[in-house]
Amino acid sequence: MSPKPETMRRIFTAAILLLVGLGATGCGSSPTTLPNRIPDTLRIATYNVHYIVLGKETGAWSVGDWERRKGPLNTAFGALDADIVSFQEMESFSRGSDGGVNLTLDWLLEKNPGYAAAAVGDWREFPSTQPIFYRKSRLKLLQQGWYFFSDTPDIIYSPTYNGSYPAFASWARFEDLESGNAFTVVNMHFEFKSFSNRTKSAALVAERTAPLIEAGEHVLLAGDLNAWHGMQPLETLEQIGLNFLPVRGTTYHMNHGINLMGAIDHIAHTEGLQAVGEPVVLRQKFDGEWPTDHYPVIADFRFSIN
Secondary structure: OOOOHHHHHHHHHHHHHHHHHHHHHOOOOOOOOOOOOOOOOEEEEEEEOOOEEOOOOOOOOEHHHHHHHHHHHHHHHHHHOOOEEEEEOOOEEOOOOOOOOOHHHHHHHHHOOOEEEEOOOOOOOOOOOOOEEEEOOOEEEEEEEEEEOOOOOOOOOOOOOOOOOOOEEEEEEEEEOOOOOEEEEEEEEOOOOOHHHHHHHHHHHHHHHHHHHHOOOEEEEEEEOOOOOOOHHHHHHHOOOOEEOOOOOOOEOOOOOOOOOOOOEEEEEOOOEEEEEEEEEOOOOEOOEOOOOEOOEEEEEEEOOO
């Protein structure tokens, strides 16, 4: 009996993903164990934690599933030992919701009093689903903002260029209380279906970030770009002076620990920040569970001596 067309389609798709993944990952993968902290370094992480469907009681990404995930997610957050964590998809979603509920944000802040959240605010004025957590003893928040990947980027919740669900960049400017240096973190999540959306989104980030770099500002960029090394979105951002760390191997594991594709979660930096060691991807369960469908990516930096 010949395989059904749907079965053949799935086999073909899996084969293509495997071949693409092998090409994108290259040889080897990034370290999976965090090194000990080095004095005078700043640790940053990016982590897509997947949204929660408030109207769904059971099943994947439901409120019931959140009860399973929330303990392991907090364990994962603690394991990062990061000064800054850029989160994506930190959203409790419900059609018609007023946007005032964010179970993940409230949970992690409650469990980690040494941290505060930047890039948050009243949902009517500030989209709070891409917060930037920061260690309060190390950093001082100076400014924060957002813009949407849209033809009207300064109108909140604007749909993307092709009319799909809103996607945006959040950002925050900090003072490092140890060194006195100021720097900006740009946290973004590019839409995953449309290549043109990702290309245009990268161009907007470049447009908004280039003046900071030209003015000599320190910039860190972190997020889920839904793009591999060598693809146009990363190249667009490299052209303005951002250096992407060589994250190797999978960062999106399909919520099953399946490591097929190359990294889509990235961290980039300007010349005034020096990477210390290699980026790390924590490819592991926490408390015996997958807290989300992405692995966190972590890197240490040191400010260059002026």
